[in-house]
Amino acid sequence: MDAIQSTVQVAFQASATGRVRTWNADCEKRLGYSSKDVLHRSIARLLEPSEEKEYKNRLAECRQSSGRLRTTIIHADGRHLDQWLTFSPQFCRSGNFSGYNVIVESAGRPFDSLPKAPEPTEGHVQKVLDCLAGTFYIIDQAGNVLVWNKELEKVSKMTSDEIRTAHVLDFFDPQEKLIVQEKIQETFERGEALIEADLVAKDGTATPYLFSGARIDLCGKLYLCGMGLDMSKQRAQEELLRLTDRALLASVNGIVITRHEGKDNPIVYINPAFERITGYRESEVIGRDSRFMAAPGLDEIERERIRQAIDECKEIHVVFRNLRKNGELFWNELTIAPVQNSKGVVTHFIGVINDVTASKQRTFHLEHEANHDALTGLANRNLFRDRLEQAIYSATRNKSLVALVFIDLDGFKAINDTEGHEAGDEVLCAISKRLKASVRENDTVARLGGDEFVLILANQPSLRFTLRMIERLRLSISKPILAGGKELSVGASIGISIFPHDGSSGSALLQAADAAMYHAKTVGRNNAQFFSSEMKSTIDAKHEMESNLRDSIEKNELFLVFQPRVCLKTARIIGAEALLRWRHPIRGVLRPASFMPLAEESGLIIPMGEWAIGNICMMLKRLHRLGLGGFVMAHNISLKEFSRPDYVAMLERELHASDIAPNRLEIEIAEDDLMRNPQYSIGALSELKQLGVKLAIDDFGTGFSSLSYLQKFPVSHLEIDRSFIADISLDGADAAITKTVITMGHNLDIDVVAKGIETRSQLNFLRHHGCDQVQGNYFSGPVYSSELDRLLKTNALLQF
Numbered sequence: 001m002d003a004i005q006s007t008v009q010v011a012f013q014a015s016a017t018g019r020v021r022t023w024n025a026d027c028e029k030r031l032g033y034s035s036k037d038v039l040h041r042s043i044a045r046l047l048e049p050s051e052e053k054e055y056k057n058r059l060a061e062c063r064q065s066s067g068r069l070r071t072t073i074i075h076a077d078g079r080h081l082d083q084w085l086t087f088s089p090q091f092c093r094s095g096n097f098s099g100y101n102v103i104v105e106s107a108g109r110p111f112d113s114l115p116k117a118p119e120p121t122e123g124h125v126q127k128v129l130d131c132l133a134g135t136f137y138i139i140d141q142a143g144n145v146l147v148w149n150k151e152l153e154k155v156s157k158m159t160s161d162e163i164r165t166a167h168v169l170d171f172f173d174p175q176e177k178l179i180v181q182e183k184i185q186e187t188f189e190r191g192e193a194l195i196e197a198d199l200v201a202k203d204g205t206a207t208p209y210l211f212s213g214a215r216i217d218l219c220g221k222l223y224l225c226g227m228g229l230d231m232s233k234q235r236a237q238e239e240l241l242r243l244t245d246r247a248l249l250a251s252v253n254g255i256v257i258t259r260h261e262g263k264d265n266p267i268v269y270i271n272p273a274f275e276r277i278t279g280y281r282e283s284e285v286i287g288r289d290s291r292f293m294a295a296p297g298l299d300e301i302e303r304e305r306i307r308q309a310i311d312e313c314k315e316i317h318v319v320f321r322n323l324r325k326n327g328e329l330f331w332n333e334l335t336i337a338p339v340q341n342s343k344g345v346v347t348h349f350i351g352v353i354n355d356v357t358a359s360k361q362r363t364f365h366l367e368h369e370a371n372h373d374a375l376t377g378l379a380n381r382n383l384f385r386d387r388l389e390q391a392i393y394s395a396t397r398n399k400s401l402v403a404l405v406f407i408d409l410d411g412f413k414a415i416n417d418t419e420g421h422e423a424g425d426e427v428l429c430a431i432s433k434r435l436k437a438s439v440r441e442n443d444t445v446a447r448l449g450g451d452e453f454v455l456i457l458a459n460q461p462s463l464r465f466t467l468r469m470i471e472r473l474r475l476s477i478s479k480p481i482l483a484g485g486k487e488l489s490v491g492a493s494i495g496i497s498i499f500p501h502d503g504s505s506g507s508a509l510l511q512a513a514d515a516a517m518y519h520a521k522t523v524g525r526n527n528a529q530f531f532s533s534e535m536k537s538t539i540d541a542k543h544e545m546e547s548n549l550r551d552s553i554e555k556n557e558l559f560l561v562f563q564p565r566v567c568l569k570t571a572r573i574i575g576a577e578a579l580l581r582w583r584h585p586i587r588g589v590l591r592p593a594s595f596m597p598l599a600e601e602s603g604l605i606i607p608m609g610e611w612a613i614g615n616i617c618m619m620l621k622r623l624h625r626l627g628l629g630g631f632v633m634a635h636n637i638s639l640k641e642f643s644r645p646d647y648v649a650m651l652e653r654e655l656h657a658s659d660i661a662p663n664r665l666e667i668e669i670a671e672d673d674l675m676r677n678p679q680y681s682i683g684a685l686s687e688l689k690q691l692g693v694k695l696a697i698d699d700f701g702t703g704f705s706s707l708s709y710l711q712k713f714p715v716s717h718l719e720i721d722r723s724f725i726a727d728i729s730l731d732g733a734d735a736a737i738t739k740t741v742i743t744m745g746h747n748l749d750i751d752v753v754a755k756g757i758e759t760r761s762q763l764n765f766l767r768h769h770g771c772d773q774v775q776g777n778y779f780s781g782p783v784y785s786s787e788l789d790r791l792l793k794t795n796a797l798l799q800f
Contacts, residue, residue: 009105009134009229011210013090013237016099018043018059022237025342030104032076036347040259040268043102048072048080055085062087063097066194068212070107082107086194088210092242101234103210105227135199135209135228138216141188143168146223155230157201173200187213187224199228208235254278254353256290260338260346264289265310268348277355279325290351293322295329306336313338313346319356331360373447374677375425376432384446384454388506391444391458395499401460402499405470406513407435407477409451410491410525415483421675423484430483431490434476439469454513463498463530470496470528478526491526493517502531511542546602548584549595553611557583560615561782564791565634565753565775568767573791575632575666577775578616579782580608600640609641610650616665617658619785624660628792634666636698639673643680648687655691662692668719670698678709689714696753700741711748717773718745722756725776729761739769746770 010030013021019042023035031046038045043059044052051071058069066088073081086103129136129149138147145152145163153160156171168184169177176197187193192214198206213226248255254274258265266287275281278293285292294303299320309316315337322332333354338346371383379387388404395402409431416424428451435445435453444456455473460466477492495516497503502512512531515538520529552558562576582590599605616633623631641647655662667688674681674697688695696717697710720741724734738754745752754766757776766774780791 009103009227011101011103011229011234013234013241014043014100014102016063016097018056018100021099021241027104031073031081034343035341036345037076039347043085046073048074059087059100062100063089065089066196066210068192068194073104086210086212088194088196090238092245098242101210101231103212103229105212132227134230137168137224137226137228139168139184139224141222143184152228155199155201155207157203157205162202171199173198173206183211184213184224187215187226188222191215196231208232254351254355256285256351256353257339258290258349258351260310260313260348265349274353277324277330277353278322284325293324295321295323298329306334309336310349330355331357376429376447378432378436378453379444379446381446381448384444384448384456385506387444387446388456388509391456392499392504392506392509394458398459400458401463401466402509403455403457403460403466403469404497404499404509404513405455405457405473406495406497406510406517407453407455407473408493408517408521409453409477410493410521412451412490415488415490419484419486419488423486423488426483427481427488427490430481431477434479435473438473438476454510460498466496466498470494474526474528493520493525494528495520495531496528497531515542542598545595546598546604549582549599549602549604552582553607557585558608558611559583560612560619561784562619562633562788563775563782564780564788565632565773566779567773568771574630574773575634576788577634577636577668578612578619580612596638600638603640605638605640606644609637610654613651613654613665614657617654617660620660620664621658622785623789623792626789626792629661630664631792632664632666632694634668634694634696636668636670639670639676642669642673642684647684648691651688651693652691655693663694666694666696666717668696668698671700674713675709682709682712685714710744715750717751717753719753719755720771722776725754725756725762725766726758728765729759735765738765742766742769742771 010024010026012023012027015021019040020038021040023033023038028034033046044055047055048071055069055071058067061067066086069085069087071083071085073083075081084103084105084107086105088101088103089097090099090101092098126149129147130151132149132151135152135155136147136149137145137152139145145166145168148163153163156163158166169180172180180195180197183193183195192212194210194212196208196210199209200206208231209228210231211226211228213224216223216225248271251271251273254277255269255271256267256274257269259268266289267285268287270280270282270285278285280293302318302320305318306316315335317333317335319331319333321329324330333356335352337350339348339350341347371380371386372378373380388402391402394400409427412424412427415427428447431453432445432447435455439445439455439457442458444458446454446456448454457466457469474492474494477490480487480489482488495513495518497509497512497516499509503509512535515535516529516531518538519535520527523529559581560578561581562578564573565575565577566572567574580592582595584590587594596605599608612635616635620631620633623629644650651662651665651667655665669681669685674685685695694717695713695715696719697713697715698719699721700718718741720738724738724741727734728738729735742752751772753773753775754762754771755775757763757766757774757778759778762776763774763778783791
């Protein structure tokens with residue numbers, strides 16, 4: 001039985017250089033070697049060393065056409081096997097040579113070792129032939145099939161009678177018959193030949209086969225004796241390999257395959273993306289362990305996780321840093337998966353690397369933006385709170401002091417108003433650098449907004465030490481600053497609170513420092529004040545005011561009044577501005593100036609703004625029922641509201657709930673607020689415009705809007721600040737600014753609204769210069785909704 005088994009053909013695939021690519025169970029059974037023993041190694045290592053030269057010569061000859069080599073293969077158990085190696089070249093779709101199919105079959109006399117038995121009959125021989133794994137055939141020179149086995153009948157789907165009467169070329173496709181005929185002729189002339197061709201069954205089914213033939217001489221007549229090996233699996237494997245090769249070559253991710261050899265895992269394959277990402281060529285990495293790309297001293301925890309996963313032959317996913325060939329660091333998102341052989345033993349690892357450096361940098365940038373002020377690069381409120389909590393925790397543990405320094409610049413608003421926002425920004429940046437230079441590395445400098453800065457001075461040994469630092473800060477700030485081509489001077493009102501004396505929490509310390517800063521302003525500015533118990537009453541009053549304000553919505557203490565807006569062309573009321581009022585339980589009705597700064601500081605402006613929008617929509621719905629469907633209601637919002645990510649969604653929700661057309665609501669935003677971050681404002685205004693609401697720039701003329709930005713802001717109205725209207729008939733500068741704003745608005749196809757109209761002379765000036773709409777006490781002060789109803793119902797022409 002062993003002798004019969006040795007006649008069975010086995011096959012494997014090899015690379016263009018003769019390295020074993022595939023190795024199946026049949027190969028292992030025949031030659032005794034496991035896939036781990038032979039994969040990616042040269043075929044020559046299986047041969048008798050003295051025959052290696054002849055093998056290499058024959059291998060080179062078979063790059064264009066099939067060929068055979070009789071050689072000695074050393075079995076894994078040390079036996080020497082006399083074998084035929086048949087090499088069939090393989091080509092990829094592009095036509096380039098890619099490797100070989102290799103068939104191994106015995107070259108000895110398999111039946112010689114069988115036990116002595118009676119002479120075999122024809123039936124016995126046929127049984128042996130039918131045991132062969134492939135097709136067997138003997139044909140004469142005329143092409144008649146004389147002997148065959150059951151496998152040929154099975155594949156051709158022909159009966160024995162049909163085969164007996166068939167010509168050998170009947171088994172092939174017409175397009176291949178000529179080359180098959182040539183190979184048959186070659187066999188009869190030269191003694192042997194190989195060919196790959198499709199065996200076509202009676203029903204047209206084609207099966208790829210590797211046919212081998214040898215000439216035999218029987219009684220003076222020549223015959224062709226041969227076998228055919230079904231290549232379907234090999235073809236499928238080849239196609240899969242081609243697809244895999246193309247996928248690996250086309251992959252944007254780097255692919256690396258290593259051989260598992262215990263501590264070291266030498267690289268056996270990389271794809272082009274790996275070369276592109278790392279900068280290393282294939283020749284520079286093959287055979288090396290990928291640890292050579294490690295960045296010393298970085299991400300040791302992740303590297304230890306990789307080592308542990310490899311030791312345990314487990315899959316792992318990590319993100320860590322490696323070094324490119326040029327020494328540059330890159331972030332590597334690495335997934336490693338073990339590969340098992342047919343016996344379940346891990347022989348290789350596949351690593352997929354993804355260069356996520358750009359993504360990491362974006363993340364770091366976003367995190368930096370989320371925690372730092374865009375203008376100065378200082379810590380923002382978010383990072384400030386976190387650092388303050390850390391400082392308090394550390395001081396509690398070490399029993400040390402923390403000084404919280406609240407700085408408000410003196411005269412900064414005047415610089416902004418007279419020199420422009422760009423000069424103001426230069427001042428803020430210069431102050432920021434001075435503050436950073438005046439403190440220690442472990443201290444924190446933060447900008448809370450506007451011209452307010454806060455410093456966290458950790459681990460203060462004494463109040464005297466703190467006082468010296470504060471004085472150094474004050475003197476540094478007070479030095480002249482070159483901004484906008486001018487030397488500008490600013491001072492600073494400074495308030496200081498100390499942990500744990502002035503508060504045990506971050507919020508308490510900040511409130512104390514804030515109170516001390518306001519006290520510094522009241523006693524003459526440009527000085528520093530430590531928090532004292534006398535200042536506590538100020539904080540307590542502020543707390544009480546904030547508590548009352550927090551309850552104002554629930555207690556129904558907020559209400560709206562409406563100041564009509566008049567169209568100068570039609571002399572009719574066409575809209576109104578909704579103005580917020582607070583009916584304080586003790587102080588009576590308060591205007592926004594009395595409580596809005598506190599609402600902004602505490603964040604209560606958000607629910608108050610939502611309340612106002614909801615009530616404005618209800619008012620518009622009621623006016624619509626009264627037949628005033630075209631009436632427009634304006635509402636001024638703060639920077640904090642405008643900066644909310646969900647502000648547009650909130651507006652859309654309230655408009656939908658009231659079934660109000662968006663163009664009946666006008667959102668007013670102060671020019672100064674828009675210019676704090678023009679790029680953000682363009683995007684946010686575009687979202688509001690897309691929703692359909694009208695947009696207006698309030699207090700226009702007080703800031704320094706660039707005309708280019710004004711063209712990009714999708715607004716429908718410019719609202720002239722009332723400070724220019726007050727003295728419009730007396731002050732030539734105010735009159736010139738007003739006329740310029742009106743002309744600019746019309747040139748940009750934007751309507752202009754003037755607020756604060758108190759006199760007829762102001763009205764006449766605005767009418768004469770083409771102002772579109774006006775609003776002020778000359779027509780009507782803010783009124784309750786019932787009074788607005790009365791004014792609108794009369795719908796009378798106003799007499800100018």
